[in-house]
Amino acid sequence: xxxxxxxxxxxxxxxxxxxxxxxxxxxxxxxxxxxxxxxxxxxxxxxxxxxxxxxxxxxxxxxxxxxxxxxxxxxxxxxxxxxxxxxxxxxxxxxxxxxxxxxxxxxxxxxxxxxxxxxxxxxxxxxxxxxxxxxxxxxxxxxxxxxxxxxxxxxxxxxxxxxxxxxxxxxxxxxxxxxxxxxxxxxxxxxxxxxxxxxxxxxxxxxxxxxxxxxxxxxxxxxxxxxxxxxxxxxxxxxxxxxxxxxxxxxxxxxxxxxxxxxxxxxxxxx
Amino acid sequence: xxxxxxxxxxxxxxxxxxxxxxxxxxxxxxxxxxxxxxxxxxxxxxxxxxxxxxxxxxxxxxxxxxxxxxxxxxxxxxxxxxxxxxxxxxxxxxxxxxxxxxxxxxxxxxxxxxxxxxxxxxxxxxxxxxxxxxxxxxxxxxxxxxxxxxxxxxxxxxxxxxxxxxxxxxxxxxxxxxxxxxxxxxxxxxxxxxxxxxxxxxxxxxxxxxxxxxxxxxxxxxxxxxxxxxxxxxxxxxxxxxxxxxxxxxxxxxxxxxxxxxxxxxxxxxxxxxxxxxxxxxxxxxxxxxxxxxxxxxxxxxxxxxx
Numbered sequence: 001x002x003x004x005x006x007x008x009x010x011x012x013x014x015x016x017x018x019x020x021x022x023x024x025x026x027x028x029x030x031x032x033x034x035x036x037x038x039x040x041x042x043x044x045x046x047x048x049x050x051x052x053x054x055x056x057x058x059x060x061x062x063x064x065x066x067x068x069x070x071x072x073x074x075x076x077x078x079x080x081x082x083x084x085x086x087x088x089x090x091x092x093x094x095x096x097x098x099x100x101x102x103x104x105x106x107x108x109x110x111x112x113x114x115x116x117x118x119x120x121x122x123x124x125x126x127x128x129x130x131x132x133x134x135x136x137x138x139x140x141x142x143x144x145x146x147x148x149x150x151x152x153x154x155x156x157x158x159x160x161x162x163x164x165x166x167x168x169x170x171x172x173x174x175x176x177x178x179x180x181x182x183x184x185x186x187x188x189x190x191x192x193x194x195x196x197x198x199x200x201x202x203x204x205x206x207x208x209x210x211x212x213x214x215x216x217x218x219x220x221x222x223x224x225x226x227x228x229x230x231x232x233x234x235x236x237x238x239x240x241x242x243x244x245x246x247x248x249x250x251x252x253x254x255x256x257x258x259x260x261x262x263x264x265x266x267x268x269x270x271x
Numbered sequence: 272x273x274x275x276x277x278x279x280x281x282x283x284x285x286x287x288x289x290x291x292x293x294x295x296x297x298x299x300x301x302x303x304x305x306x307x308x309x310x311x312x313x314x315x316x317x318x319x320x321x322x323x324x325x326x327x328x329x330x331x332x333x334x335x336x337x338x339x340x341x342x343x344x345x346x347x348x349x350x351x352x353x354x355x356x357x358x359x360x361x362x363x364x365x366x367x368x369x370x371x372x373x374x375x376x377x378x379x380x381x382x383x384x385x386x387x388x389x390x391x392x393x394x395x396x397x398x399x400x401x402x403x404x405x406x407x408x409x410x411x412x413x414x415x416x417x418x419x420x421x422x423x424x425x426x427x428x429x430x431x432x433x434x435x436x437x438x439x440x441x442x443x444x445x446x447x448x449x450x451x452x453x454x455x456x457x458x459x460x461x462x463x464x465x466x467x468x469x470x471x472x473x474x475x476x477x478x479x480x481x482x483x484x485x486x487x488x489x490x491x492x493x494x495x496x497x498x499x500x501x502x503x504x505x506x507x508x509x510x511x512x513x514x515x516x517x518x519x520x521x522x523x524x525x526x527x528x529x530x531x532x533x534x535x536x537x538x539x540x541x542x543x544x545x546x547x548x549x550x551x552x553x554x555x556x557x558x559x560x561x562x563x564x565x566x567x568x569x570x571x572x573x574x575x576x577x578x
Binding site for chain 2 (some may be wrong): 080
């Protein structure tokens with residue numbers, strides 16, 4: 001397993017998809033800065049500015065972004081046609097999937113550090129007061145913690161959609177919705193139960209309203225259930241071939257059974 | 272232990288009601304090159320994918336190294352090197368970096384494996400060129416390097432000369448031959464190019480529409496090819512009568528007024544010519560002809576040719 005994880009890091013070399021993560025981290029910090037500009041009169045300390053960044057990232061961008069990056073990393077084995085080389089070593093699809101999930105988990109930590117750096121940079125450039133090293137350390141811990149718990153929350157979706165070519169985009173759409181619903185769940189006292197927001201209590205997140213007392217046991221329980229679901233999805237995972245379904249389809253018809261013009265036929269006519 | 276490195280029994284793959292491979296029984300002997308010959312879409316790649324466990328057979332059995340493949344994948348696959356369909360590598364990495372990934376996954380720690388595999392296919396070690404910048408020929412070479420890197424006993428190569436230029440084809444052919452002759456590897460190679468199979472293979476399996484039509488050594492196949500003497504004469508009918516009366520052979524075929532085919536190739540051509548001239552039959556051409564493997568292929572597949 002160690003060599004599978006190690007090779008996952010090699011594969012990231014010069015891999016442009018990673019920059020999607022960096023770009024979204026910058027976007028969310030800038031978004032939070034603009035929101036701070038809009039909230040005239042409020043004092044912006046490091047803690048409440050970083051809390052805004054954490055919240056915006058969690059419910060708007062992060063779940064879909066990490067699903068997108070993980071999806072690309074897994075699906076590239078099919079699009080680059082390298083999966084056959086791996087399966088014939090043999091490395092099972094299940095082990096490969098676990099290796100990918102661990103590598104993406106490490107990337108979640110790196111992206112948290114990137115998010116933290118952008119947050120500190122924008123905070124300092126904006127001239128907000130209240131920067132302390134201890135506060136910065138706490139912000140880094142919170143960002144890593146919440147991003148890892150959010151990653152855990154979307155992991156079953158990643159593991160499920162990884163099994164078919166191109167399915168991860170459906171997963172991205174779903175996790176965007178899943179993350180967004182976190183905003184409403186949190187507002188209705190479900191913060192500890194809803195998997196996306198369950199990590200907020202564990203990192204000691206303070207939304208400034210002071211009207212929600214978190215329950216760590218519920219949060220841990222919620223995340224453990226998600227972890228259990230992930231384990232079940234991985235245990236039953238396999239590389240599912242879509243080609244078989246396509247081959248069942250009559251020639252010249254699409255998935256819905258409608259007639260399509262065959263490019264192959266056109267070529268034959270030319271030849 | 273079985274004398275066959277690969278043996279399939281009744282191997283079948285169906286997609287819905289359509290059979291891609293039907294009741295295939297192939298036998299690949301140790302230390303030989305087995306050429307699986309067939310047109311595009313004949314079922315070669317599906318067969319190879321089933322041999323490697325990449326596609327599950329609908330029915331039938333695969334034995335490799337004398338053991339059933341199902342249940343013994345972890346023991347069998349590390350002893351096989353393969354190239355299936357197009358070369359698959361990470362486009363953002365160099366050739367050496369790509370091979371390093373697969374070497375690590377195979378537990379090959381020393382860089383000598385990568386170095387020697389690249390040397391074998393004439394690709395530079397630690398080159399800066401990314402795989403995405405490789406030509407088709409270079410990609411194919413890298414795929415062959417990957418297949419041989421771990422020194423496997425058995426190689427399964429699906430159309431390995433695809434995309435190579437004529438010099439590259441000759442080099443790969445020599446290299447494959449050397450792997451078999453000098454290093455004792457057993458090789459299963461597929462191709463739709465008949466001339467390549469005839470130049471390379473020791474044994475040939477002809478596959479068409481998923482069915483194995485013929486499985487024999489190349490020597491036996493060549494012996495099966497018909498030999499005949501083709502005469503182009505002024506009067507083919509009369510020439511046939513001369514052959515029958517002077518040499519007692521009726522094993523002739525007159526195709527039209529001028530062309531005559533004599534299948535008794537042991538008869539003395541110079542005497543036949545002399546008799547024709549004595550009978551006033553003009554001779555324009557006389558050739559000793561032999562059916563090619565392509566003619567044979569055409570015959571057994573029902574008239575459709577191959578490249």
